[in-house]
Amino acid sequence: MALAEQSIKRNTEIWQDINAEPYVQIEGITKSYGDITPLRDISLSVYEGELFSLLGRSGCGKTTLLRILAGFEAPTSGRVLIDGVDVTGWAPYRRPVNMMFQSYALFPHMTVYQNIAFGLKQDNLSKSEIIERTKEALSLVQLSGFEERKPDQLSGGQKQRVALARSLAKRPKLLLLDEPMAALDKRLREQTQFELVNIQEKIGLTFILVTHDQEEAMTMSTRMAVMDEGRIRQVGMPHDIYEFPNSRYVAEFIGSINLFDGIVTEQDQDHVLLETPDIDCQCCAAHTGAVPIGANVTLAIRPEKIMVSASKPPYSQNWAQGGIKEIAYLGDVSIYYIQLVSGKMVMATLPNLLRLSEREFKWDDVVYVFWRPENGSILTS
Amino acid sequence: MKTKFPTHVFFSKSRKFFPFHRTSGAGFWLGIVPLLWVLVLFVLPLLIVLKVSFAESVFAIPPFSEIISFTGEYFLELKLNLGNYAALLHDTYYTSAFINSTLLAVTATVICFLLGFPMAYGIHNSSKNLKLLLLLLLSLSFWTSFLIRIYAWMNLLSCNGLLNSALLKLGIIDAPLQLLGTYSTVCLGLVFCYLPFMVFPVYAVLEKVDRSYIEAAHDLGCPPTKAFWTITIPLSKSGILTGGILVFATSIGEFTVPELLGDAETITFGRVLWNEFFSNLDWTMACALSIAMMICVVLPVFLLQRRARI
Numbered sequence: 001m002a003l004a005e006q007s008i009k010r011n012t013e014i015w016q017d018i019n020a021e022p023y024v025q026i027e028g029i030t031k032s033y034g035d036i037t038p039l040r041d042i043s044l045s046v047y048e049g050e051l052f053s054l055l056g057r058s059g060c061g062k063t064t065l066l067r068i069l070a071g072f073e074a075p076t077s078g079r080v081l082i083d084g085v086d087v088t089g090w091a092p093y094r095r096p097v098n099m100m101f102q103s104y105a106l107f108p109h110m111t112v113y114q115n116i117a118f119g120l121k122q123d124n125l126s127k128s129e130i131i132e133r134t135k136e137a138l139s140l141v142q143l144s145g146f147e148e149r150k151p152d153q154l155s156g157g158q159k160q161r162v163a164l165a166r167s168l169a170k171r172p173k174l175l176l177l178d179e180p181m182a183a184l185d186k187r188l189r190e191q192t193q194f195e196l197v198n199i200q201e202k203i204g205l206t207f208i209l210v211t212h213d214q215e216e217a218m219t220m221s222t223r224m225a226v227m228d229e230g231r232i233r234q235v236g237m238p239h240d241i242y243e244f245p246n247s248r249y250v251a252e253f254i255g256s257i258n259l260f261d262g263i264v265t266e267q268d269q270d271h272v273l274l275e276t277p278d279i280d281c282q283c284c285a286a287h288t289g290a291v292p293i294g295a296n297v298t299l300a301i302r303p304e305k306i307m308v309s310a311s312k313p314p315y316s317q318n319w320a321q322g323g324i325k326e327i328a329y330l331g332d333v334s335i336y337y338i339q340l341v342s343g344k345m346v347m348a349t350l351p352n353l354l355r356l357s358e359r360e361f362k363w364d365d366v367v368y369v370f371w372r373p374e375n376g377s378i379l380t381s
Numbered sequence: 382m383k384t385k386f387p388t389h390v391f392f393s394k395s396r397k398f399f400p401f402h403r404t405s406g407a408g409f410w411l412g413i414v415p416l417l418w419v420l421v422l423f424v425l426p427l428l429i430v431l432k433v434s435f436a437e438s439v440f441a442i443p444p445f446s447e448i449i450s451f452t453g454e455y456f457l458e459l460k461l462n463l464g465n466y467a468a469l470l471h472d473t474y475y476t477s478a479f480i481n482s483t484l485l486a487v488t489a490t491v492i493c494f495l496l497g498f499p500m501a502y503g504i505h506n507s508s509k510n511l512k513l514l515l516l517l518l519l520s521l522s523f524w525t526s527f528l529i530r531i532y533a534w535m536n537l538l539s540c541n542g543l544l545n546s547a548l549l550k551l552g553i554i555d556a557p558l559q560l561l562g563t564y565s566t567v568c569l570g571l572v573f574c575y576l577p578f579m580v581f582p583v584y585a586v587l588e589k590v591d592r593s594y595i596e597a598a599h600d601l602g603c604p605p606t607k608a609f610w611t612i613t614i615p616l617s618k619s620g621i622l623t624g625g626i627l628v629f630a631t632s633i634g635e636f637t638v639p640e641l642l643g644d645a646e647t648i649t650f651g652r653v654l655w656n657e658f659f660s661n662l663d664w665t666m667a668c669a670l671s672i673a674m675m676i677c678v679v680l681p682v683f684l685l686q687r688r689a690r691i
Contacts, residue, residue, distance in 0.1 A: 091599070093599045093600070098600055099597075
């Protein structure tokens with residue numbers, strides 16, 4: 001089975017190794033201010049060399065968690081261990097951790113060189129070493145020759161790199177990045193994402209990144225945690241979270257998805273059969289966990305995994321008839337909004353293999369949607 | 382709620398002289414008003430003062446000669462009297478007034494900074510409600526007339542004033558202390574009156590200093606005290622300079638405080654000017670004095686302004 005293959009592959013990853021020591025351990029962190037509790041009992045393990053993302057909407061607590069790691073805020077309860085050492089009560093300036101701020105926080109009264117050297121001076125390094133490490137950091141972010149510029153003479157992208165160089169020059173054990181790309185435009189953001197991953201792989205540092213941009217989290221991270229209302233909803237590799245969301249919240253948060261509420265009618269070892277009022281025929285989806293017959297579950301199917309055809313598919317399961325109500329043309333793909341006979345709206349993403357004028361389906365066409373059992377997921381919560 | 386103080390009066394980053402860039406529409410006419418205001422009520426009188434400072438003092442109404450006159454049929458004569466300026470430089474009466482005023486202003490400015498910065502920093506770091514209360518308390522002193530406040534000090538510090546009688550009653554001193562009429566009392570008066578001028582701009586700048594700069598400094602391994610000196614102080618430079626200029630410029634020309642809290646020894650610019658104008662009826666000297674004073678105020682402002690750009 002496809003699933004089995006995946007689990008073998010995953011065993012080679014460090015976080016699947018039971019004997020591996022987590023580099024950063026967050027143990028039962030709770031943070032509350034009076035009635036507000038931005039973090040509720042968060043536990044996470046991040047391993048050495050990972051690029052771990054904390055993903056969530058604004059206000060989900062991801063930044064608070066990052067600030068607790070940096071030491072700017074103290075947790076109400078819980079512990080933070082870095083490389084086996086409990087740093088929970090440590091002041092930020094004593095932690096072997098550096099943070100890259102969303103606003104970059106480059107000191108406006110200092111040059112690029114002074115900004116980067118600032119952190120090194122605090123470590124009482126020799127002058128020659130400061131010069132050498134500043135140079136090294138600047139060449140790492142490809143900004144050699146910018147030493148004497150002031151921050152307001154830099155573009156947004158350059159500022160971001162100086163901020164990165166400044167935190168990397170300290171050679172921290174852990175680098176925290178707070179929405180590092182938020183201030184960049186889309187093209188620059190994509191380019192910088194790859195650069196950041198390259199740098200991270202080159203120096204083998206552990207990164208924890210906070211973002212609200214799921215694409216960013218998906219492209220960059222080794223693993224990510226989806227957060228909501230101060231809780232972690234799911235932790236896993238990007239494709240795991242996308243393909244196998246563990247809850248309705250995660251499924252809806254990451255990408256777009258079609259959800260069908262239904263009742264389980266049958267289950268074998270790795271499939272679940274269900275009936276849903278939205279679809280006339282029976283639905284079948286791959287699922288390994290035990291689900292009681294008669295349980296209310298949700299069938300989730302990603303729009304790109306839904307196939308559309310003009311003729312009735314030759315299956316007894318997993319199809320429905322509908323009419324195209326709306327077509328959103330995005331250039332590379334088009335999103336078809338198909339209203340099923342039951343009235344349910346279904347999204348299907350199809351690549352635009354043909355030019356717009358030649359495309360197969362038009363508004364109000366009667367079509368059939370269908371999908372493979374492996375492409376549906378069963379959400380029990 | 383943030384208190385807005387016009388920190389940028391002196392240190393606007395924009396080098397544009399005019400506050401408007403469109404040459405038509407409401408902006409233009411709105412821009413004209415301050416321009417006219419400055420021209421008619423400031424530049425024009427200043428030119429008159431400049432003119433009078435070069436005239437000769439005569440016993441007439443008005444008590445100065447015309448510097449431009451027609452002589453003969455075709456001669457326009459410009460007669461400049463530099464005597465007043467020469468006297469300013471040579472007469473010790475004026476030079477000591479200049480030194481006194483400058484010293485007083487500098488001392489007052491330094492003390493205002495030493496007291497005002499911690500106050501501004503304290504207000505900046507206090508909770509939202511307390512902040513509002515402290516700012517209100519600070520501006521409370523403006524609600525009472527300036528003169529009344531100075532008179533209150535006179536009352537407190539005079540020989541049979543509150544302080545002396547209290548000290549006498551407690552048996553700490555045998556005879557009343559001579560508190561009024563000293564250099565320190567004048568300084569005290571200046572600091573008392575102009576301290577808010579330092580606190581408000583510094584507070585306004587501190588409020589604008591992004592918290593993340595301080596956090597970044599801590600994050601980079603800099604302990605809080607060091608971060609204060611290397612980040613907070615340099616970043617609030619423009620506020621300190623604005624406050625400094627406000628205190629310095631107002632103190633150097635101050636008349637009331639030295640007149641009421643000082644004695645015959647504490648001769649300052651303001652008092653000399655008053656004397657020349659009202660006692661000696663020497664308008665030309667008074668004008669020369671005010672021009673000299675203006676140069677004393679404008680020159681440091683000008684120099685500081687160039688340095689204030691971060």
